[in-house]
Amino acid sequence: MAAESEKIYECQVKRRRLKVGGGYEPFWKLKTVTEALIDDDTEFRCSDCTGAVKLHRHHVPGAPPPHIAHKLKTDSEYCPAGLYFRKATDGRLPRMSEHPVR
Numbered sequence: 049m050a051a052e053s054e055k056i057y058e059c060q061v062k063r064r065r066l067k068v069g070g071g072y073e074p075f076w077k078l079k080t081v082t083e084a085l086i087d088d089d090t091e092f093r094c095s096d097c098t099g100a101v102k103l104h105r106h107h108v109p110g111a112p113p114p115h116i117a118h119k120l121k122t123d124s125e126y127c128p129a130g131l132y133f134r135k136a137t138d139g140r141l142p143r144m145s146e147h148p149v150r
């Protein structure tokens with residue numbers, strides 16, 4: 049049996065907006081992974097722990113919709129959206145990524 053894989057359907061994408069006083073500043077916007085692909089976003093992170101994620105695009109019928117998964121197992125172990133965190137039975141508390149994407 050294949051190991052269960054992590055599937056997160058919401059992400060944050062890096063966008064730029066006009067700054068007060070001129071210039072642009074980056075900010076993170078929450079959207080679904082499907083929307084992010086339609087919008088051609090290129091920079092992603094987990095919206096819960098701000099950790100790095102891998103993007104999984106699927107165009108195959110019957111495959112799960114596009115999703116992200118944590119790159120780091122330690123993020124998955126302590127992120128509320130993480131597969132390992134949700135499977136943990138030790139009553140651990142969630143925490144932010146130790147390697148946040150900024």
Ligand SMILES: [Zn+2]
Pocket residue numbers: 094095096097098099118123124127128129130
């Ligand atoms: Zn996370």
